[in-house]
Amino acid sequence: xxxxxxxxxxxxxxxxxxxxxxxxxxxxxxxxxxxxxxxxxxxxxxxxxxxxxxxxxxxxxxxxxxxxxxxxxxxxxxxxxxxxxxxxxxxxxxxxxxxxxxxxxxxxxxxxxxxxxxxxxxxxxxxxxxxxxxxxxxxxxxxxxxxxxxxxxxxxxxxxxxxxxxxxxxxxxxxxxxxxxxxxxxxxxxxxxxxxxxxxxxxxxxxxxxxxxxxxxxxxxxxxxxxxxxxxxxxxxxxxxxxxxxxxxxxxxxxxxxxxxxxxxxxxxxxxxxxxxxxxxxxxxxxxxxxxxxxxxxxxxxxxxxxxxxxxxxxxxxxxxxxxxxxxxxxxxxxxxxxxxxxxxxxxxxxxxxxxxxxxxxxxxxxxxxx
DNA sequence: AAGGTGCTCAACCGCTGCGTC
DNA sequence: AGACGCAGCGGTTGAGCACCT
Numbered sequence: 001x002x003x004x005x006x007x008x009x010x011x012x013x014x015x016x017x018x019x020x021x022x023x024x025x026x027x028x029x030x031x032x033x034x035x036x037x038x039x040x041x042x043x044x045x046x047x048x049x050x051x052x053x054x055x056x057x058x059x060x061x062x063x064x065x066x067x068x069x070x071x072x073x074x075x076x077x078x079x080x081x082x083x084x085x086x087x088x089x090x091x092x093x094x095x096x097x098x099x100x101x102x103x104x105x106x107x108x109x110x111x112x113x114x115x116x117x118x119x120x121x122x123x124x125x126x127x128x129x130x131x132x133x134x135x136x137x138x139x140x141x142x143x144x145x146x147x148x149x150x151x152x153x154x155x156x157x158x159x160x161x162x163x164x165x166x167x168x169x170x171x172x173x174x175x176x177x178x179x180x181x182x183x184x185x186x187x188x189x190x191x192x193x194x195x196x197x198x199x200x201x202x203x204x205x206x207x208x209x210x211x212x213x214x215x216x217x218x219x220x221x222x223x224x225x226x227x228x229x230x231x232x233x234x235x236x237x238x239x240x241x242x243x244x245x246x247x248x249x250x251x252x253x254x255x256x257x258x259x260x261x262x263x264x265x266x267x268x269x270x271x272x273x274x275x276x277x278x279x280x281x282x283x284x285x286x287x288x289x290x291x292x293x294x295x296x297x298x299x300x301x302x303x304x305x306x307x308x309x310x311x312x313x314x315x316x317x318x319x320x321x322x323x324x325x326x327x328x329x330x331x332x333x334x335x336x337x338x339x340x341x342x343x344x345x346x347x348x349x350x351x352x353x354x355x356x357x358x359x360x361x362x363x364x365x366x367x368x369x370x371x
Numbered sequence: 372a373a374g375g376t377g378c379t380c381a382a383c384c385g386c387t388g389c390g391t392c
Numbered sequence: 393a394g395a396c397g398c399a400g401c402g403g404t405t406g407a408g409c410a411c412c413t
Contacts, residue, residue, distance in 0.1 A: 016381075016407080038398065054399075055382065090401060105402070106380050 013047040017056055021046060025053055026061055059102045066098035070107055078104055079112060083126040 017025075028044035034057065037050035046053060059065075070078070074096055081092045089101035089108075096104060113123040121127065 014383075036398080051384095051399085052382075058400090059381070087402065101401075102381080109403095110379060 012041075012049050012052075014052070017060075021048070022056070022061060025056060029057060029061075059100050062100075064098055065100060070099075070111075074099070075112060078108060079116070079126075082108065082112075082123075 024044050024046055028040065032043070034040055034054070037054045040046075040050055040053050041048050044053070048056075077096060078092060081095055085091050087105075089105040093099055093101040093104050116123040116126075
């Protein structure tokens with residue numbers, strides 16, 4: 001390889017930074033920005049390599065860094081995200097404003113990993129140790145769920161990255177999507193600049209139903225990729241993934257969505273048995289079924305269900321409403337009083353897979369309250 | 372007080388991905 | 393297409409500190 005010539009090459013200084021060096025670096029960046037890190041040390045009068053300067057700045061000197069003890073909420077966020085993302089510290093750091101990936105990595109290695117181990121939870125798989133030993137009873141719903149969610153989050157991160165690239169290339173990156181039939185709502189959301197997201201599946205579901213918006217799966221995406229602060233369009237990843245209603249794609253692949261289920265081998269358990277996709281779900285008393293309304297028409301309608309997460313009961317659907325999934329948009333719309341999602345499978349591969357994953361799993365988040 | 376041990380975290384190292392030529 | 397330069401990432405190290413014996 002030998003592709004990263006650095007301070008080791010020419011006797012540049014290593015080790016701890018002196019206050020004078022910090023001051024030089026800060027002054028230079030405040031005045032000029034960092035520009036090329038490689039060129040910076042010479043310009044700033046530092047006997048360091050660019051890499052060292054970048055690290056010192058990003059991990060220590062940057063003014064927007066929050067130092068000090070991690071809050072309980074931050075700890076929980078790290079654990080949940082680690083379950084989703086593994087050791088992708090920079091991805092995790094994007095969900096924790098003002099914390100650096102290095103800091104989070106250190107905190108994980110020195111505190112959280114040990115704590116989970118003490119609790120009998122494998123810090124790698126996030127499963128109880130006994131599960132990790134591998135009994136064959138299909139017990140690892142949580143692991144499967146986390147894996148599904150990880151796929152979702154990965155897709156989201158990919159979409160975000162794609163967006164950032166597109167955004168850099170064009171001042172109007174969504175124009176072509178609009179022409180292809182992106183819904184007006186999705187479009188308006190994609191145009192509204194908003195903060196990076198945290199994954200919140202439960203709130204996403206509830207947000208969709210409480211929005212009162214009909215036939216607008218962009219709302220789902222918007223809520224799912226919940227915003228906090230900074231600057232990325234809230235619904236962009238969702239629309240990139242195909243959550244926006246796209247009429248062209250609706251017309252494609254008559255059996256796409258059915259095939260998707262078949263591919264996932266989910267149809268038998270989920271639809272035929274009329275079983276709950278959420279292990280802890282309680283059926284509501286009035287319409288206590290998941291209704292699979294004509295898979296043959298490439299639609300499924302789900303009505304009236306609640307499920308438990310962390311001891312709280314969540315209503316998946318409001319009363320007298322139902323959820324339709326399907327690419328037969330007319331039928332879906334007719335059946336749907338709360339929301340629906342349209343789009344062909346080929347375009348919406350991630351979307352359908354993730355919906356299926358969602359339906360097939362419960363929330364596996366756990367809290368630190370018992371630690 | 373001195374030596375040993377464990378912990379923390381800033382910094383380093385090696386590698387990868389991406390853009391450019 | 394491949395070589396190269398660069399920035400960024402994740403794993404690892406080691407100096408400094410606190411605590412224990």
